[in-house]
Amino acid sequence: xxxxxxxxxxxxxxxxxxxxxxxxxxxxxxxxxxxxxxxxxxxxxxxxxxxxxxxxxxxxxxxxxxxxxxxxxxxxxxxxxxxxxxxxxxxxxxxxxxxxxxxxxxxxxxxxxxxxxxxxxxxxxx
Ligand code: FES
Numbered sequence: 001x002x003x004x005x006x007x008x009x010x011x012x013x014x015x016x017x018x019x020x021x022x023x024x025x026x027x028x029x030x031x032x033x034x035x036x037x038x039x040x041x042x043x044x045x046x047x048x049x050x051x052x053x054x055x056x057x058x059x060x061x062x063x064x065x066x067x068x069x070x071x072x073x074x075x076x077x078x079x080x081x082x083x084x085x086x087x088x089x090x091x092x093x094x095x096x097x098x099x100x101x102x103x104x105x106x107x108x109x110x111x112x113x114x115x116x117x118x119x120x121x122x123x124x125x126x
Contacts, residue, residue, distance in 0.1 A: 014122055016121070029045045058087060059101040067083030074088065087102075109124040
């Protein structure tokens with residue numbers, strides 16, 4: 001008996017598939033590698049049913065926010081937190097609400113949800 005591999009996912013023109021919508025649970029965050037040719041990854045958070053995607057670079061000094069894979073949120077899940085100096089960011093709009101980059105914001109990435117996939121512009125983070 002042979003198993004059939006699931007069909008390969010192909011991205012619509014100009015877009016990049018980050019993951020299936022089902023792979024990002026409510027209240028969860030997840031990191032993604034840079035786009036081909038890039039150095040800065042992305043991360044996604046699902047909160048109140050909405051998927052938010054940001055470039056994984058703290059506006060303070062530009063380092064990645066996560067201290068361990070896929071951990072971008074405070075323990076209570078209420079905010080995005082930078083692991084380096086503890087800046088807190090709004091999940092809804094990426095605004096820094098506390099910390100050394102207060103008043104600045106994460107770089108938001110346009111999100112498209114289609115056919116059960118989370119899609120972003122292929123050049124996001126470049
Ligand atoms: S690098 Fe993020 S708060 Fe300093």
